[in-house]
Amino acid sequence: MVTLADVAQHAGVSASTVSYVLSGKRSISTSTRERVERSIDQLGYHPNAGARALASSKSNIIALMVPLRTDMYVPVMMEIAISVATTARAHGYDVLLLTGEEGPATVRRIEGSALADAMILMDVELHDDRLPLLRETGRPAVLIGLPADPSRVSCVDLDFAAAGALCVEHLARLGHRDIAVIGEAPAVYERHTGFAERTLAGLRERGRELGVRLLHRPCEGSYAAVAATLARVQEERPGTTAFVVQNEAATDPLLALLRQQRRAVPEDVSVMAICPDQVAAHASVPLTAVAVPAQELGRYAVEQVVAKIEGRGSDEVVLLAPELTVRESTGPRP
Amino acid sequence: MVTLADVAQHAGVSASTVSYVLSGKRSISTSTRERVERSIDQLGYHPNAGARALASSKSNIIALMVPLRTDMYVPVMMEIAISVATTARAHGYDVLLLTGEEGPATVRRIEGSALADAMILMDVELHDDRLPLLRETGRPAVLIGLPADPSRVSCVDLDFAAAGALCVEHLARLGHRDIAVIGEAPAVYERHTGFAERTLAGLRERGRELGVRLLHRPCEGSYAAVAATLARVQEERPGTTAFVVQNEAATDPLLALLRQQRRAVPEDVSVMAICPDQVAAHASVPLTAVAVPAQELGRYAVEQVVAKIEGRGSDEVVLLAPELTVRESTGPRP
């Protein structure tokens, strides 16, 4: 194993000089810097992570807590996780993957062991039991999601309320007056995950303003569940001419079912979704949709958390403005 | 921050005693052990990860390299990753999430910095450029996948050749003589990812033995791509009565398209898939399928790698036997 001392000897300088060449925390003459750098990659030196962490109280690791649950739409999670990992590397950090299982206990463990310099939490509940601890520790933390009380932490999320409003506006402008909302799985609401409720609130409020009737039904992503939900909706509100789908897994089944009913999209019925752009674009009918910007969320969370680690940046709540892309699944009310 | 010394003082013993209580590496009288343990959770002590890693040359971290590519079926990856993280925790390890971007360079970095005790690699190519380095370092490593030369590393994977064979057998037994294989995206084959080619080999060999004609077409997961592929297949081999789908994203589009053609599944045409059971069970027609055992793969990889870290366990290639579940998408040739 190559150590700092090896490099120092090889380059004919002291250990601290090598350290400072690495950190850039004091000025080094060009000649010695070059000599040291040559030695470094000649010997293939990499600083020992443990030693560095011990001496500097900085691990250069960001902990990412992902939900263990399987009722959430997985691709979005994965996209965020990958975006977090990639962005973190670009800032010199590695990412520790924690499954949310033991929420508070995990937070305590990471804090106590100084394993990570900061935490990013996904799948945040309205009254998340990890938050009190997180605040207590004072470690930099960013939530991807929005809890009831966002004080003393940072939050990033899509502005789901605005997203909901945007959907209603788009459909109302096309003349629709009866809209059905195919929501997330019931468990998502029971858990009081903020985003689903915020979407609904946005939908409802703008619906009221624009005089649009809304029918909301939670729905699992399986074909059978969507079929059942669709049947109920059509029975309760036969005049429904448009659907807003929040559970991405439900979009394809819904389109397939409508096709079977010989109801053409968008001629007979409009469908729009809140989902990643890629999903929307590749559906059997390219979907008019409000994009869930998974990559941006991950990137932003990392940048925010890195800023905090470095002493810049403060607690803030950032809600990304939703963007609506009109594709081929929405049209005027028949 | 609570340190070992704090605990020692609180318990009225020496630092080494506390350390030994923690590690169990020498016998401690019940009375002092209890005293120490009480102090530990009274003070809320957690050992400092960096210090421990430095002193013991063990980080208790397993690095997981996941592919960055987006042409692979994401849910499987995510399921494996979560399974890895969960199993690792059960064995006292944390998981570092590395995106595969810079393959060999990342392996070198992790090795050089002693950040991880072992590595688990996903998305292994036939001639993976991370392997030479990995062998050189001598660190415990397990691949989820199978390279051309699996010497001096361990590998776990589904036996995709057997899976392919199983599909052909099932369909042949039902009387089908012309089978179309909807494969993974073309990029997957170009990259020479082992599993796709192994599946194909298994399919072809058993097809030859059983006198079944096979037509294989790579295919992206989008609806449009599946439509194009289906059209080509039906033109080239109008007598096709069964499909084997390996690209899971293609299953739903395929079923939808067949429905549009008024070809009933399984009465007019049989469809089967190689995909996670959950996907198969929730499709619009519950799919007869060979399961990709994502969780088992992750769990097994961790157990194997932990065994190696602890000096037990040796290099081996384990191919999990495929299991076929008959659901409602396959039937006798019409």
Place this chain on the structure above:
DNA sequence: GTGAAAGCGCTAACAG
């Protein structure tokens, strides 16, 4: 059964 003490490899004062 328990303690004392020597590092592990690095960072960051403190001296020039």
Place this chain on the structure above:
DNA sequence: CTGTTAGCGCTTTCAC
């Protein structure tokens, strides 16, 4: 601009 040195918190001989 560079070197010397004292730890960071823990593990692990060595000694009793």
